[in-house]
Amino acid sequence: MAKELKDVTKAEDNYSQWYNDLVVKAGLAENSAVRGCMVIKPYGYAIWEKMQAALDKMFKDTGHQNAYFPLFIPKSFFSKEADHVEGFAKECAVVTHYRLKNDPEGKGVVVDPDAKLEEELIVRPTSETIIWNTYKGWIQSYRDLPILCNQWANVVRWEMRTRLFLRTAEFLWQEGHTAHATKEEAIEEATRMIHVYQKFVEEWMGVPVIVGHKSPNERFAGAVDTLTIEALMQDGKALQSGTSHFLGQNFAKAFDVQYINKEGKLEYVWATSWGVSTRLMGALIMAHSDNNGLVLPPKLAPIQVVLIPIYKGEEQMRQIVERLRTIAEELKSKGLSVKIDDRDNVRSGFKFAEYELKGVPVRLALGPRDLENGTIELVRRDTLEKETVPQEGLTDRVAALMDEIQQNIFRKALDYRNSMITKVDTWDEFVDVLENKGGFISAHWDGTVETEVAIKDATKATIRCIPMDAVEEEGKCVFSGKPSHRRVLFARSY
Amino acid sequence: MAKELKDVTKAEDNYSQWYNDLVVKAGLAENSAVRGCMVIKPYGYAIWEKMQAALDKMFKDTGHQNAYFPLFIPKSFFSKEADHVEGFAKECAVVTHYRLKNDPEGKGVVVDPDAKLEEELIVRPTSETIIWNTYKGWIQSYRDLPILCNQWANVVRWEMRTRLFLRTAEFLWQEGHTAHATKEEAIEEATRMIHVYQKFVEEWMGVPVIVGHKSPNERFAGAVDTLTIEALMQDGKALQSGTSHFLGQNFAKAFDVQYINKEGKLEYVWATSWGVSTRLMGALIMAHSDNNGLVLPPKLAPIQVVLIPIYKGEEQMRQIVERLRTIAEELKSKGLSVKIDDRDNVRSGFKFAEYELKGVPVRLALGPRDLENGTIELVRRDTLEKETVPQEGLTDRVAALMDEIQQNIFRKALDYRNSMITKVDTWDEFVDVLENKGGFISAHWDGTVETEVAIKDATKATIRCIPMDAVEEEGKCVFSGKPSHRRVLFARSY
Numbered sequence: 001m002a003k004e005l006k007d008v009t010k011a012e013d014n015y016s017q018w019y020n021d022l023v024v025k026a027g028l029a030e031n032s033a034v035r036g037c038m039v040i041k042p043y044g045y046a047i048w049e050k051m052q053a054a055l056d057k058m059f060k061d062t063g064h065q066n067a068y069f070p071l072f073i074p075k076s077f078f079s080k081e082a083d084h085v086e087g088f089a090k091e092c093a094v095v096t097h098y099r100l101k102n103d104p105e106g107k108g109v110v111v112d113p114d115a116k117l118e119e120e121l122i123v124r125p126t127s128e129t130i131i132w133n134t135y136k137g138w139i140q141s142y143r144d145l146p147i148l149c150n151q152w153a154n155v156v157r158w159e160m161r162t163r164l165f166l167r168t169a170e171f172l173w174q175e176g177h178t179a180h181a182t183k184e185e186a187i188e189e190a191t192r193m194i195h196v197y198q199k200f201v202e203e204w205m206g207v208p209v210i211v212g213h214k215s216p217n218e219r220f221a222g223a224v225d226t227l228t229i230e231a232l233m234q235d236g237k238a239l240q241s242g243t244s245h246f247l248g249q250n251f252a253k254a255f256d257v258q259y260i261n262k263e264g265k266l267e268y269v270w271a272t273s274w275g276v277s278t279r280l281m282g283a284l285i286m287a288h289s290d291n292n293g294l295v296l297p298p299k300l301a302p303i304q305v306v307l308i309p310i311y312k313g314e315e316q317m318r319q320i321v322e323r324l325r326t327i328a329e330e331l332k333s334k335g336l337s338v339k340i341d342d343r344d345n346v347r348s349g350f351k352f353a354e355y356e357l358k359g360v361p362v363r364l365a366l367g368p369r370d371l372e373n374g375t376i377e378l379v380r381r382d383t384l385e386k387e388t389v390p391q392e393g394l395t396d397r398v399a400a401l402m403d404e405i406q407q408n409i410f411r412k413a414l415d416y417r418n419s420m421i422t423k424v425d426t427w428d429e430f431v432d433v434l435e436n437k438g439g440f441i442s443a444h445w446d447g448t449v450e451t452e453v454a455i456k457d458a459t460k461a462t463i464r465c466i467p468m469d470a471v472e473e474e475g476k477c478v479f480s481g482k483p484s485h486r487r488v489l490f491a492r493s494y
Numbered sequence: 495m496a497k498e499l500k501d502v503t504k505a506e507d508n509y510s511q512w513y514n515d516l517v518v519k520a521g522l523a524e525n526s527a528v529r530g531c532m533v534i535k536p537y538g539y540a541i542w543e544k545m546q547a548a549l550d551k552m553f554k555d556t557g558h559q560n561a562y563f564p565l566f567i568p569k570s571f572f573s574k575e576a577d578h579v580e581g582f583a584k585e586c587a588v589v590t591h592y593r594l595k596n597d598p599e600g601k602g603v604v605v606d607p608d609a610k611l612e613e614e615l616i617v618r619p620t621s622e623t624i625i626w627n628t629y630k631g632w633i634q635s636y637r638d639l640p641i642l643c644n645q646w647a648n649v650v651r652w653e654m655r656t657r658l659f660l661r662t663a664e665f666l667w668q669e670g671h672t673a674h675a676t677k678e679e680a681i682e683e684a685t686r687m688i689h690v691y692q693k694f695v696e697e698w699m700g701v702p703v704i705v706g707h708k709s710p711n712e713r714f715a716g717a718v719d720t721l722t723i724e725a726l727m728q729d730g731k732a733l734q735s736g737t738s739h740f741l742g743q744n745f746a747k748a749f750d751v752q753y754i755n756k757e758g759k760l761e762y763v764w765a766t767s768w769g770v771s772t773r774l775m776g777a778l779i780m781a782h783s784d785n786n787g788l789v790l791p792p793k794l795a796p797i798q799v800v801l802i803p804i805y806k807g808e809e810q811m812r813q814i815v816e817r818l819r820t821i822a823e824e825l826k827s828k829g830l831s832v833k834i835d836d837r838d839n840v841r842s843g844f845k846f847a848e849y850e851l852k853g854v855p856v857r858l859a860l861g862p863r864d865l866e867n868g869t870i871e872l873v874r875r876d877t878l879e880k881e882t883v884p885q886e887g888l889t890d891r892v893a894a895l896m897d898e899i900q901q902n903i904f905r906k907a908l909d910y911r912n913s914m915i916t917k918v919d920t921w922d923e924f925v926d927v928l929e930n931k932g933g934f935i936s937a938h939w940d941g942t943v944e945t946e947v948a949i950k951d952a953t954k955a956t957i958r959c960i961p962m963d964a965v966e967e968e969g970k971c972v973f974s975g976k977p978s979h980r981r982v983l984f985a986r987s988y
Contacts, residue, residue, distance in 0.1 A: 032628065033571075034564045034615065039628050042559035042643060049560060066539045070531035071617075071648055071664050072587070075594065077527075079602030090594055093566070094605055095617065097588040098652040100569065108573030111588055111614055120605055121528065123565075123589065123617070134526065134533050143839070149536060154565055154648065158592040170565050345637070 008357070010291050015235040016163075022285055023164045026294050026358050029281075036162040036169030043358065044281065046302035048172065051280060052152065054204050054299075055174065058196050064148045064176060069130050071154075072121035077129035080254040084128065087221020091158035093123040093169075123156040128222060128247070128273055131177045132255040139179060139269060141260045146189070147179040155277075165282035166239075166494050173277030176244075179269045181261065183248075186270035187225075190246040193274040194227040197242035205280065206297040206410040207231045207287045208417050209241055210440070210489060212465025217449045220273075224248035230464040230489070232417045233286040236438020238464045238491035241283050244274035282494070287413050288382075294359025295382055297409050298402040305331055305398060306355045307340045310348050310367035317344070320366050327364070327376070330395045336402070356381060361405050362398055382408055423487070430478050430490070434459055440491050444484035446477035455479050461490045502851070504785050509729040510657075516779055517658045520788050520852050523775075530656040530663030534772070537852065540796035542666065542772060546646065548698050548793075549668065549770070552690050558642040558670060563624050565648075566615035571623035574748040578622065581715020585652035587617040587663075617650040622716060622741070622767055625671045626749040633673060633763060635754045640683070641673040649771075659776035660733075660988050667771035673763045675755065677742075680764035681719075684740040687768040688721040691736035699774065700791040700904040701725045701781045702911050703735055704934070704983060706959025711946050714767075718742035724958040724983070726911045727780040730932020732958045732985035735777050738768035776988070781907050782876075788853025789876055791903050792896040799825055799892060800849045801834045804842050804861035811838070814860050821858070821870070824889045830896070850875060855899050856892055876902055917981070924972050924984075928953055934985050938978035940971035949973050955984045 008025055009017040023029050028044030031037075040048065056066070072095060078085045099115030102108075124130065131149075138144060152174045162168050176193060180186040194211055201207050209229035219226040223245035231241045249268040252258070258266045288295040298304050307328055309320040321342050328338045339360075341351050348365065355363055365377040376394060379386045382405050389397060420439025424430045433441055445451060445463065456462050470486045477484050502519055503511040517523050522538030525531075534542065550560070566589060572579045593609030596602075618624065625643075632638060646668045656662050670687060674680040688705055695701050703723035713720040717739035725735045743762040746752070752760045782789040792798050801822055803814040815836050822832045833854075835845050842859065849857055859871040870888060873880045876899050883891060914933025918924045927935055939945060939957065950956050964980045971978050 030628075030631070032564045033568060033624065034566045037564035037566060039564065040562035042561045045561050046559065048562075065536035066543060067536045068534035068539055068542075068666065070526045070528045070533065071650065072528045072531060074527060075605075076602060078594075085603060090603075091592065092594065093589045093615070094591040094594065095587045096590045096605065098585065100572075100584055100586065100588065100616075108570060109579060109584075111590065121587070122594075130527065134524075137524070156565065172562065 008291065008293070011234065018291070019282075019286060020164060022289055022294060022357075028285070029164045031164070034169075036159055038164050038168050038170075040172075040278070043302060047284070047296070047300050048278060048281060050300045050302070051200075051204070052174075055200055055276070056152075058200060059150050059174075059176065062192060062196060064150045064178075066151065067149045068151055068153070069127050069134060071124055073124050073127070073130045075120045075122055077133060078122065080129065081222045081250055083250075084222035084254075088125045088157075091160075092125050093156045093158060095121040095123065124153070125155055125157045126273075126275075127151065127153070127155075127175055128177065128251050129255070132251040132257060132271070135177075135179055135269070136255055136257045139257055139259050142181050142262055145179055145181045145259060145269065146185065148176075148189075149178065150174055150176045163282075165278055165285070168278075171278045173275050175273060175275040178272045179252075179257070180272070181259065181267075181270070183270050186248075186272050187246050190225070190227055190244045190272040190274065193272070194229060194242070194244040197229050197244065197274070197276055200276075201229060201231065201241055201280070201283070202410065204297065204299045205284050205287070206406060206413060207241070207283055208410065208414040210465060210467055212467040212470070212489070214243070214465060215449075215452055215463040215488070217452050218463060220245045222247060222250050224250070227468075228465050230440075230491075231283050231287060232420055232439060232491075233283070233494070234416070235286075236420060236492075238440065238493040239279075239283050239286070240464070240493065241280060242274070242276040245272060247271035247273060288409055289359070292353075292384070293357030295409065296359035296361060298361045298406050301359065301361050302337065303339045303355075303358070303360050304336050304402060305338045305362045305364060306351075306360045307338065308348055308351050308363065308365045309340075309342055310365055312368075316368055317342070320368070320371055323371060324364075324366055327366075327391065327394065331398060334395050334399050336398065352379075356384075362401060364394075364398075380405055382412075421489070424478060425475070427478055431459060434461055434490075434492065438492065440464065440489045442487045442489055443478040444475035444486075445488045446480045446482035446484055448480075451477060451480050451482075455490070459492075461492050464489045464491045464493060502785065502787065505728065512785070513776075513780055514658060516783055516788060516851075522779070523658045525658070528663075530653055532658050532662050532664075534666075537796060538775065541778070541790070541794055542775060544794045544796070545694075545698070545774060546668075549694055550646075552694060553644050553668075553670065556686060556690060558644045558672075560645065561643045562645055562647070563621050563628060565618055567618050567621070567624045569614045569616055571627060572616065574623065575716050575744055577744075578716035578748075582619045582651075585654075586619050587650045587652060589615040589617065618647070619649055619651045620767075620769075621645065621647070621649075621669055622671065622745050622765075623749070626745040626751060626765070629671075629673055629763070630749055630751045633751055633753050636675050636756055639673055639675045639753060639763065640679065642670075642683075643672065644668055644670040657776075659772055659779070662772075665772045667769050669767060669769040672766045673746075673751070674766070675753065675761075675764070677764050680742075680766050681740050684719070684721055684738045684766040684768065687766070688723060688736070688738040691723050691738065691768070691770055694770075695723060695725065695735055695774070695777070696904065698791065698793045699778050699781070700900060700907060701735070701777055702904065702908040704959060704961055706961040706964070706983070708737070708959060709943075709946055709957040709982070711943050712957060714739045716741060716744050718744065721962075722959050724934075724985075725777050725781060726914055726933060726985075727777070727988070728910070729780075730914060730986075732934065732987040733773075733777050733780070734958070734987065735774060736768070736770040739766060741765035741767060782903055783853070786847075786878070787851030789903065790853035790855060792855045792900050795853065795855050796831065797833045797849075797852070797854050798830050798896060799832045799856045799858060800854045801832065802842055802845050802857065802859045803834075803836055804859055806862075810862055811836075814862070814865060817865060818858075818860055821860075821885065821888060825892060828889050828893050830892065846873075850878075856895060858888075858892075874899055876906075915983070918972060919969070921972055925953060928955055928984075928986065932986065934958065934983045936981045936983055937972040938969035938980075939982045940974045940976035940978055942974075945971060945973050949984070953986075955986050958983045958985050958987060
């Protein structure tokens with residue numbers, strides 16, 4: 001591992017390779033034998049589980065229930081919503097057969113041509129169509145509304161260029177799908193959920209985000225309005241971290257889902273959908289890590305405290321490990337997740353490097369002198385500050401440190417993010433900031449798709465969002481010079 | 495719902511239809527637009543979540559970690575283990591293309607013939623092959639062992655005749671996959687996990703099971719030994735509820751997974767796999783329910799106590815609901831999950847029937863007289879016994895009742911199961927018991943596949959298991975008359 005750590009590319013040399021090295025060498029995920037599909041390894045999955053648990057609780061606290069809908073969607077379902085088919089049904093995994101048979105030439109198995117499906121099935125890229133087809137059977141009257149369902153599932157989008165967590169053919173996510181009697185209620189729900197995402201990403205992941213509306217060109221295929229949370233990575237690129245869509249009556253109309261309102265009249269149902277995915281793992285890694293490895297926020301760290309014995313000889317080891325066990329029990333009793341690494345086949349320096357790579361928030365090392373003095377060495381991962389502290393009061397100190405690290409990580413990311421929002425008013429400035437600084441560019445835009453596309457073609461920068469808290473401000477579009485009433489945020493993005 | 499309840503088929507009239515009615519009308523699951531794939535509705539999913547949580551904790555307590563492996567498996571992987579391909583690669587969903595395009599004739603979308611995969615992908619029916627292909631990269635030395643991974647996932651097996659929960663094309667499950675340095679350790683692991691399943695099914699689901707070995711003919715495709723837990727449903731048919739496989743070195747050899755042992759020599763790794771699925775939902779329903787609906791064990795009931803106000807007029811309602819709220823808060827403070835149903839558009843009789851259908855363990859109803867007398871009506875779902883009890887001490891009474899109901903459900907199922915194990919020593923008896931009584935038949939078997947198959951062909955009964963605690967007993971095979979040394983259990987099964 002010490003050797004492996006040396007092999008981690010430095011972020012300043014090659015950010016993209018640095019990211020990939022961290023994911024693989026910290027044991028979070030790896031590529032599989034199936035193109036574009038990843039294996040999420042136990043350490044990575046443990047983080048994802050903590051994310052799931054926190055999000056799931058937030059969903060339930062806001063009145064949602066989990067359910068499960070089929071993996072497969074009949075091909076024809078996609079054609080029912082015109083925008084949706086353009087956005088999702090193109091690059092996808094298509095099931096055409098339901099049987100293999102022995103190869104007549106004797107080599108393994110081949111597809112049985114007699115087992116062709118009448119209608120092809122698409123492996124879900126997102127589930128609006130199959131869910132709205134189901135909701136049709138659940139909704140008759142206003143008393144059946146709202147329906148507030150969430151699903152934890154795998155989805156598949158056939159990406160040509162994939163990157164671990166950030167863009168994979170198969171990924172894990174949750175998708176909320178809600179049905180409402182009124183437009184206002186649906187908009188309120190979509191807004192509530194983007195703020196749930198904001199709260200989660202900021203308070204649990206320690207990643208600050210900007211909440212806003214997508215421009216029409218960046219909207220979800222089939223949505224009337226898409227809300228987004230946008231985070232900034234340490235290379236100055238933005239990462240869309242979660243979206244919540246107000247779908248209007250588009251899917252209700254496509255699947256003929258109507259309800260009888262209080263006045264006894266038939267109306268189409270209003271819809272939202274919202275999702276976050278294992279992509280958040282990418283955001284978590286890129287927002288905080290450094291050249292020594294991951295920096296995990298304590299709230300999501302599978303191991304919060306690692307304890308390492310420093311010793312010579314078996315008798316010393318016995319005594320020191322015994323003391324560490326007592327300390328570990330105390331820490332556990334405070335609800336901390338703790339690991340003692342008493343492997344005897346690797347040096348302590350190797351272990352230090354390994355847990356730095358894995359981003360464990362606090363490292364405690366106990367040596368013979370500490371044993372004598374009643375002290376212990378404490379190193380926090382976020383600052384790498386080292387101090388020798390008394391064993392007495394250690395548990396309270398470490399518990400308090402968890403909050404402090406959580407806050408410090410967030411504050412650091414927030415300071416960086418805020419320093420990377422640049423107001424520009426001319427095209428030259430726009431290009432200059434984009435090329436030489438990166439980050440978010442706050443600029444006027446004339447509101448047209450043409451300008452948005454022209455800017456993207458010229459610079460690869462897109463409108464990340466029209467911030468929710470954007471204030472009215474008269475100005476001129478940075479590209480076209482046409483009048484504009486508010487600034488939007490541009491950035492290059494993942 | 496009262497009307498719907500009347501529509502539930504009686505178990506004695508048509509057991510299979512009774513089962514289906516319960517699943518659908520209690521809101522557990524329904525068929526989807528995709529043949530053989532079900533929608534698990536919120537009430538059903540809430541039970542599954544409780545099962546998952548309990549099992550997941552048991553897996554972690556026994557040292558396992560979760561991970562996630564790809565949904566797709568390259569077709570060629572299946573051919574690497576000869577038995578496995580016969581068992582699993584035949585009836586499966588085959589992905590052959592990765593793109594759709596607009597229909598040149600203008601009708602929706604069609605498969606793009608230019609987007610054919612070089613090698614077809616199979617939607618995983620089980621993950622041994624992709625996981626052992628991955629483990630190859632994780633294992634070099636004995637220090638990398640054991641690997642103790644579990645995955646929560648969806649799998650697909652193209653079943654022709656499907657039934658909600660019991661047999662669906664797509665289902666949810668967990669699959670544990672472990673790698674060990676020695677044969678003994680792998681056998682110990684497979685044994686440990688079948689007992690984890692036994693403990694879960696008996697203590698949480700309240701369903702007694704018999705633990706045993708599968709006969710060679712009923713083994714998992716690719717296993718050296720398959721351990722099983724077998725439950726008995728109220729119609730006298732057995733249901734295989736979980737299996738744990740000792741895989742020997744079969745998959746290690748198929749995927750060339752070797753490790754360097756302590757003596758520095760290369761050896762093949764030993765494997766186990768083990769799984770339970772949403773099929774357990776079927777077992778849960780069929781083991782306890784009656785003609786009034788589900789009977790859920792308190793440990794898995796999404797709602798443990800329902801509170802229903804009985805009133806005339808708004809003022810009474812206000813007072814009664816207020817009192818119910820106070821009671822509900824007290825119950826919640828004891829960790830009970832509680833629902834007040836204060837809908838004013840359905841009668842209380844309708845509500846009673848609805849929560850009986852949904853299997854809620856305890857129902858409390860509060861009327862004007864109760865309000866005056868400080869009493870409340872309590873009905874337990876398992877016995878339908880009704881009593882009026884003081885409000886004072888109610889919380890402790892209900893909490894204690896949860897344990898009592900949990901135990902009573904189990905005891906009832908155990909008594910039934912035990913009454914349905916019949917020792918037989920002649921073929922006439924065998925056929926007679928099978929036709930007229932059902933249940934498990936404990937009989938001598940000569941140990942040959944021929945006899946097993948002949949019995950199955952003649953009676954549809956299979957060997958459910960060779961019980962782990964079977965004692966040596968000399969006898970003659972009930973079918974062939976050849977010598978036998980122990981009894982095995984036969985039954986017709988799901």
